[in-house]
Amino acid sequence: MKYFDKFHPDNFYHIYNHAVGDENLFRIHDNFIFFLNRYNKYISPIAKTFSYCLMPNHFHFLIQVKNEEEIRRLARNNDDEFYFHKFIMQQLSNFLNSYAKAFNKQHNRRGALFLDFTRRKAINDEFYFSRIINYIHQNPVHHGFCKSAADWEYSSYNSIISVNKNTKLERNAVFDWFGGIEEFILFHQKEKFVDFEI
Template sequence: MKYFDKFHPDNFYHIYNHAVGKENLFRKHDNFIFFLSRYDKYISPIAKTFSYCLMPNHFHLLIQIRNDKVIRLLAKNDNDEFDFHKFIMQQLSNFLNSYAKAFNKQCNRRGALFLDFTRRKEINDESYFCKLINYIHHNPVHHGFCKLPSEWNYSSYNSIININKSSKLERNAVFDWFGGIEEFVEFHQNEKSILDL
């Protein structure tokens, strides 16, 4: 299926999900920060992060799943029948459920917060990486929340270009794809952010 590719070691994925109905995933600054802390707990151990954007009612991530050895160590499972995809899906589920439970408690709401199925698309075309990162960073511009990617506080754009501040993002790999920090900034200034998802 186009939007539900299986997870495999070392592969890259565009992952995105949306709030149910007209609900928002984030109502205030603290929600965004808490979401990232949950992400760090559940997803950072299983994946490298190249870019992200958190919008009021949806999010986008570009990640690379870690290698088989790392995942098996985390899962404490060296069995030949280990289901790699199932373990990654469980981590993703734990991440979103952890956030949703806290959000529901804080906002005195009940029920599902995210759509049932988190979409995931395997990325294996190198030329697509730059376009996808640009698309992710331009999401708040596209939706009218700001005029420039640098004006949105809840994406990886500023963390990537702020080279004097440490980051868990794969900053150097991103710069390699674009050809350097200047090229990264220029690409974001000049390229359209339209993608066929």
């Protein structure tokens, strides 16, 4: 299984990382919120987000990297040799470093917070899309934090089904994959957790 696929324009990726050792990434509610704010600052400009889940000691996101024209414009780079993957990785690094510095300061700790490399797995077929979204949303159930995906506050599940509320998630595209909101909910109720050996 390849854990470190290169980033390419318009491609979909499951990205995830874990805290070092027995550390937690999030100790209090405000940590979760601040993490999502940092994500919005650094990652939303370079990628569309389809689902996420923040667990106490790790996180998951399903994203689609934006096209090369948008990324070049953001990077202010028109060189013939534009290292697309390197720029995306730098944004990801800036995001995690920004969070880690603030977390360390708040909790009076030192040293690395995340594992060295954020794993990223390219997603290439629609069969996998719906199952990886379910996998991401079922993480807190699998780890014993709640009984259903809807019970976990720190995932995209409730934002996706709250159709009367605005969201930066790609809600309509998610519903298209599942065949609508009812099918989305039913899939999560029936399929439960499927381990993709990530």
